[in-house]
Amino acid sequence: MSQTAGMNYKQCFTDAVVAALMALVVFGPIMGVVLDGYKFDIDFQRVAVIVALVFVGRLIMSYYFQTEKGKAMIFKYASNHDGVTVNPPHFKSKMIWVIPLVMIIGFLIPFVASKYILTVLILGLIYVLLGLGLNIVVGLAGLLDLGFVGFYAIGAYALALGYENLGLGFWSMLPIAAIAAAFAGAILGFPVLRMHGDYLAIVTLGFGEIIRLVLTNWVSLTHGPNGISAPLPTFFGLEFKRRSASGETFHEFFNLPYDSGYKYMFVYLVLFIVVWAVLFIKHRLVKMPIGRAWEALREDEIACRSLGLNHVLVKLSAFMLGASTAGLAGVFFATYQGFVSPSSFTFFESALILAIVVLGGMGSTLGVVIAAFCLTVLPEMLREVAEFRVLIFGILMVVMMIWKPRGLVRVTRNGFAAREGAVK
Amino acid sequence: MDIVLQQLVNGLTLGSVYGLIAIGYTMVYGIIGMINFAHGDVYMVSAYLTAISIALLTFFGVQSFPFIIFGALVFTIVITGAYGWVIERVAYRPLRNSSRLSVLISAIGMSLILQNYVQLSQGPNQQGVPTLLSGAFRFYVGDGFVQITYMKVMILLIAFTGMAVLTYIIQKTKLGRMCRATQQDRKMASILGIDTDKVISSVFVIGSAMAALAGVLVTLDYGAFDFYIGFIMGIKAFTAAVLGGIGSLPGAMLGGIILGLSESLFAGLVSSDYKDVFSFSLLVLILIIRPSGLLGKPAVEKV
Numbered sequence: 001m002s003q004t005a006g007m008n009y010k011q012c013f014t015d016a017v018v019a020a021l022m023a024l025v026v027f028g029p030i031m032g033v034v035l036d037g038y039k040f041d042i043d044f045q046r047v048a049v050i051v052a053l054v055f056v057g058r059l060i061m062s063y064y065f066q067t068e069k070g071k072a073m074i075f076k077y078a079s080n081h082d083g084v085t086v087n088p089p090h091f092k093s094k095m096i097w098v099i100p101l102v103m104i105i106g107f108l109i110p111f112v113a114s115k116y117i118l119t120v121l122i123l124g125l126i127y128v129l130l131g132l133g134l135n136i137v138v139g140l141a142g143l144l145d146l147g148f149v150g151f152y153a154i155g156a157y158a159l160a161l162g163y164e165n166l167g168l169g170f171w172s173m174l175p176i177a178a179i180a181a182a183f184a185g186a187i188l189g190f191p192v193l194r195m196h197g198d199y200l201a202i203v204t205l206g207f208g209e210i211i212r213l214v215l216t217n218w219v220s221l222t223h224g225p226n227g228i229s230a231p232l233p234t235f236f237g238l239e240f241k242r243r244s245a246s247g248e249t250f251h252e253f254f255n256l257p258y259d260s261g262y263k264y265m266f267v268y269l270v271l272f273i274v275v276w277a278v279l280f281i282k283h284r285l286v287k288m289p290i291g292r293a294w295e296a297l298r299e300d301e302i303a304c305r306s307l308g309l310n311h312v313l314v315k316l317s318a319f320m321l322g323a324s325t326a327g328l329a330g331v332f333f334a335t336y337q338g339f340v341s342p343s344s345f346t347f348f349e350s351a352l353i354l355a356i357v358v359l360g361g362m363g364s365t366l367g368v369v370i371a372a373f374c375l376t377v378l379p380e381m382l383r384e385v386a387e388f389r390v391l392i393f394g395i396l397m398v399v400m401m402i403w404k405p406r407g408l409v410r411v412t413r414n415g416f417a418a419r420e421g422a423v424k
Numbered sequence: 425m426d427i428v429l430q431q432l433v434n435g436l437t438l439g440s441v442y443g444l445i446a447i448g449y450t451m452v453y454g455i456i457g458m459i460n461f462a463h464g465d466v467y468m469v470s471a472y473l474t475a476i477s478i479a480l481l482t483f484f485g486v487q488s489f490p491f492i493i494f495g496a497l498v499f500t501i502v503i504t505g506a507y508g509w510v511i512e513r514v515a516y517r518p519l520r521n522s523s524r525l526s527v528l529i530s531a532i533g534m535s536l537i538l539q540n541y542v543q544l545s546q547g548p549n550q551q552g553v554p555t556l557l558s559g560a561f562r563f564y565v566g567d568g569f570v571q572i573t574y575m576k577v578m579i580l581l582i583a584f585t586g587m588a589v590l591t592y593i594i595q596k597t598k599l600g601r602m603c604r605a606t607q608q609d610r611k612m613a614s615i616l617g618i619d620t621d622k623v624i625s626s627v628f629v630i631g632s633a634m635a636a637l638a639g640v641l642v643t644l645d646y647g648a649f650d651f652y653i654g655f656i657m658g659i660k661a662f663t664a665a666v667l668g669g670i671g672s673l674p675g676a677m678l679g680g681i682i683l684g685l686s687e688s689l690f691a692g693l694v695s696s697d698y699k700d701v702f703s704f705s706l707l708v709l710i711l712i713i714r715p716s717g718l719l720g721k722p723a724v725e726k727v
Contacts, residue, residue: 025506033476034546035472035551037552038554040483142525192711195715203711206705209659210704217698351532391537391540394535401527402530405522
């Protein structure tokens with residue numbers, strides 16, 4: 001029993017007692033004394049439960065870290081294990097058949113699913129788009145953008161304002177909104193991207209808040225907190241309304257009975273195609289020199305600059321691409337809701353998108369897609385724990401950073417082989 | 425004229441509060457180079473603790489104002505300090521050797537946890553404390569008058585006392601010397617026998633205690649608060665820290681007062697709807713034009 005001889009049970013116990021005492025001090029007042037006007041109610045039970053949980057948890061943890069396995073785990077997580085998994089050259093995944101399968105299923109879903117499921121899926125796809133956009137900025141280029149929701153808001157308001165003031169519809173605003181968001185990204189990014197990491201995070205956070213506050217307070221343009229309505233997309237000029245003032249509607253043209261589900265079907269299909277297009281473009285970009293430059297700059301900025309990369313332009317390209325993707329997502333969000341208001345674009349949205357990227361694995365496309373669906377669709381399914389959603393996000397972010405800082409799905413990449421005929 | 429003077433008075437009290445919170449940002453940044461994103465929410469927790477302590481004290485029959493405020497200060501500062509310690513221990517210490525991005529994301533997670541935890545425990549509604557100290561000095565200037573409530577005088581007195589005590593601790597005591605040594609060179613300090621983990625913990629405790637001081641004062645003055653106040657206050661205080669030069673203690677106090685004054689003047693003379701926009705724009709502008717702030721040292725990039 002040489003292994004247990006090293007066990008220090010007294011240490012375990014003291015650790016647990018200290019942890020429980022700290023838990024009592026920290027959780028006691030806030031959880032135990034519930035304010036009710038100027039009076040209060042006492043709730044001992046909650047405090048007792050949480051202190052007991054902390055005690056037992058710390059006891060188990062303290063015990064586990066003294067075993068051989070636990071020590072190995074500490075050693076593993078104390079070292080930095082960054083980087084990507086490199087596959088052999090010309091490696092082809094055996095899972096490649098999944099992509100056409102998902103595509104076909106995705107195209108068939110709207111014809112069988114109910115309206116409710118369709119709306120949930122649209123929301124999930126919007127977050128996939130946002131996650132992909134932020135993934136370029138945070139995951140690939142390593143620029144922490146906490147004001148991502150600002151670009152999302154620009155896209156959404158571009159559609160609503162373009163329709164109200166310029167009479168432009170969904171199809172013309174879709175590219176314009178993306179360009180507008182990218183342009184806003186350029187204006188913000190150009191002076192800001194010179195500075196390093198943390199400052200960038202705070203500046204973008206400030207920018208996101210400025211956008212939201214301006215949208216709230218510029219009542220004459222945006223109708224302030226009351227919000228503004230946004231148009232639906234049209235099918236080659238046919239509207240998805242019950243009746244249209246300007247010519248035929250969709251269901252009249254095709255001699256179908258009116259169903260409000262058609263518009264969701266159409267929005268879903270368009271969004272589905274756009275998401276695939278963005279996925280394809282991103283997949284290609286990562287393999288191009290610009291994608292390599294993003295990742296290289298993330299890993300070591302000084303080395304890249306010494307090798308002659310223009311770091312501001314490289315970062316700016318990532319920032320603008322991410323912003324334009326968010327702008328696209330904003331247009332879909334506005335048309336899906338039929339209405340936009342500043343309350344949809346709080347800092348919490350930015351944190352949610354960041355949680356998607358962090359959880360999915362920074363830089364990993366597949367991970368981001370899975371995480372986006374998990375974080376948006378699951379809360380819809382689990383309505384009972386909806387109030388714990390933010391708490392769970394927060395805990396996930398902290399735990400993921402300690403446990404797996406590169407996310408659940410690790411980035412893999414094919415290695416290079418020397419070209420045929422190259423001098424060896 | 426009287427409006428300007430009144431806004432200057434308001435700005436000075438607001439600024440001293442920003443300064444107190446900014447100290448937490450600037451000390452933590454100075455010592456481990458991270459932005460403690462959860463610091464604003466620590467301030468929010470201290471507002472709740474203030475209300476809880478006042479409710480408890482009045483329940484146990486304490487009526488006199490000095491005892492209540494003293495009790496509230498001690499209770500809030502001690503427990504908020506414990507929050508600072510626990511947050512560092514749980515969310516930041518395991519990440520000591522990780523990339524800056526990981527630590528920042530962990531801090532954002534911690535901020536969300538604190539907000540939601542308080543919301544779940546105390547309910548989403550706005551809470552309040554009764555007015556304990558009313559009355560004001562009035563000075564007549566021309567046609568109008570300038571009003572300084574007793575509460576504002578007390579805020580200024582306590583805030584500046586707090587800052588003076590902190591300056592003494594950092595400049596004269598052993599703990600302060602250890603803090604400064606760790607700030608200059610963490611590795612060297614630990615070679616020379618300073619327990620740097622303990623120093624970092626104590627910096628978090630000191631920063632949280634200062635935020636708690638601000639929390640007590642603002643809550644007593646303003647009366648109402650909810651679980652979301654930490655976010656805006658946090659960004660404003662961070663702006664103050666950056667304005668003064670992040671990492672510099674006198675800079676945080678100076679930055680806080682300048683920010684408070686300019687924000688109040690903007691709100692009084694231009695538009696109060698856009699005062700937050702003004703502060704955030706100021707933050708963006710400072711970071712672009714002079715990222716090292718007023719009193720900070722310019723960062724030298726080492727290769």
